Amino acid sequence: MRALITLLAGGLFATGIQAAGPDFDPGTLDYDISFNGKRIDWQEFAFFVMPGQERELTLHLPDGARADVIAGGGELQRLGPARWLWTAPDEPGLVHFDIQPEQAQPARLNVIVMVPLAQVENGYLNGYRIGQYPDKPLRGNPVYLPPPGLIEVSPELADLPVSPHFTLGQFLCKQQPDHWPKYLVLREALVAKLEIILAEVNERGIRTDSFHVMSGYRTPWYNRTIGNGRYSRHVWGGAADIFIDTNGDGRMDDLNGDGRSGLRDARLLLSIIDDLYETKRLERLKGGLGLYGPRPHRGPFVHVDARGHEARWSLP
Numbered sequence: 336m337r338a339l340i341t342l343l344a345g346g347l348f349a350t351g352i353q354a355a356g357p358d359f360d361p362g363t364l365d366y367d368i369s370f371n372g373k374r375i376d377w378q379e380f381a382f383f384v385m386p387g388q389e390r391e392l393t394l395h396l397p398d399g400a401r402a403d404v405i406a407g408g409g410e411l412q413r414l415g416p417a418r419w420l421w422t423a424p425d426e427p428g429l430v431h432f433d434i435q436p437e438q439a440q441p442a443r444l445n446v447i448v449m450v451p452l453a454q455v456e457n458g459y460l461n462g463y464r465i466g467q468y469p470d471k472p473l474r475g476n477p478v479y480l481p482p483p484g485l486i487e488v489s490p491e492l493a494d495l496p497v498s499p500h501f502t503l504g505q506f507l508c509k510q511q512p513d514h515w516p517k518y519l520v521l522r523e524a525l526v527a528k529l530e531i532i533l534a535e536v537n538e539r540g541i542r543t544d545s546f547h548v549m550s551g552y553r554t555p556w557y558n559r560t561i562g563n564g565r566y567s568r569h570v571w572g573g574a575a576d577i578f579i580d581t582n583g584d585g586r587m588d589d590l591n592g593d594g595r596s597g598l599r600d601a602r603l604l605l606s607i608i609d610d611l612y613e614t615k616r617l618e619r620l621k622g623g624l625g626l627y628g629p630r631p632h633r634g635p636f637v638h639v640d641a642r643g644h645e646a647r648w649s650l651p
Contacts, residue, residue: 359537359544361530362499364440367395371446373523377530381445381497382523384423385484392419392444394436402436408448423448427487429495445495449484450518458556460485463511463518466556473566478643482571485518498526500533500544506551506575519552520572524641528622529575532608532639536579539607541590546577549636568623574640576627579604586634598628598651601635608639621645 364376370392371382384390394402394417401416408430410422417436423446424430432444455465465485472479486503493504506521529546536543553561553569568574578587578601590600605626612621625638628651640646 357542359534359542360499361534364442366436366439368434368442368444369393369395370444371523373527375527377442377499378440379443379445379496379499380523381447381495381503381521381526383447383449383484383486383521385451386423386425386427386448388423390421390423392421392432393417394434396436396439400437400439402434402439404435405433407431407433427484429492445497447486450487451484452481455485460518461516463514463516463554464556465518465554466559468555468570469565478571478573479566482520485520488515488517488519490515497521498530501526501529501546501548505545505548506572508552508554508557509550510554510557518554520570521552522571522573522641525573525575525639528639528641529577532611535611536604536607541579541607543579543581543588546575547580547585548575548577549633550574550576568640568642573642574623574638576636576638577604578634578636587636596634598635601626601628601637605637608637612645623647625649626651 362378364378367374367376371384371390392404396402396417399416404411404419406421408428409424412420414420427448427450430446430448432446434442434444450460454460458464458466468481469479488503488507493502493507495503497503507517507519511517533543533546550569552572553563553567555565555570558567558570559565579590580586581588587596587600589596590603593599605624608624612624621644622642623638623640623646625647626649627636627638629635
């Protein structure tokens with residue numbers, strides 16, 4: 336598996352990950368797709384844009400190869416044999432891109448047109464409590480500016496794949512469980528990072544089809560109620576607290592084979608991620624990595640985020 340994702344404006348994210356373990360399908364293509372400023376090679380992936388935005392779609396195929404693309408909304412203009420310009424609809428919602436190259440694997444992009452953050456009134460959006468993003472970014476870092484929009488999620492959309500092994504619903508905030516629609520922010524870089532880590536975990540002999548995302552997005556309001564720092568990357572959709580749970584008991588699996596689940600298993604997962612962080616191929620995916628030990632109400636887990644610079648901590 337090549338598992339290549341490139342941020343065109345910022346250089347290489349990751350490359351060179353080898354074939355994953357037995358029975359694990361990484362869901363990758365034999366060509367690359369550029370869209371929304373990113374370059375990916377997964378068979379299915381989600382992108383998030385604002386109403387009316389223009390985005391170029393390019394398939395990196397052999398010279399002269401042609402492809403067809405059907406977009407379920409917006410305006411799609413062909414610019415070349417494997418290149419298009421797309422204008423997003425003015426209304427929020429989901430647009431499928433079905434991609435069919437000649438003599439190559441088909442692919443699907445799930446593009447969600449977001450609701451502008453400006454529609455939040457008094458901290459609420461359609462009855463869902465958002466709260467207030469900080470007025471000033473942390474230490475002037477633009478990654479802490481308020482997000483331009485929010486993804487509106489219906490019960491049906493919660494099952495939407497954002498990549499081969501993760502769905503939109505896995506990243507929803509834990510608040511207001513019976514309220515719909517819900518809203519969230521999700522960074523494409525985080526999804527890519529989780530896919531790359533998942534492939535490496537399987538390559539190391541730990542068979543799992545996904546991670547249990549214990550905490551993904553948090554609204555500013557919810558993040559404050561649980562006593563977390565106001566600049567947590569969860570609030571910007573760039574962090575996930577994860578563990579491996581293949582038996583569905585809500586706790587970390589016994590990864591090291593010692594017959595019990597505990598902190599040692601979380602340390603094993605953390606060490607695999609840390610090994611990836613130390614390689615040049617993942618230099619652009621470096622970010623936060625934290626270890627959290629078990630508590631009476633939960634088991635251990637690992638925090639990963641895509642903040643763009645290295646940060647490490649341990650709370651055993």
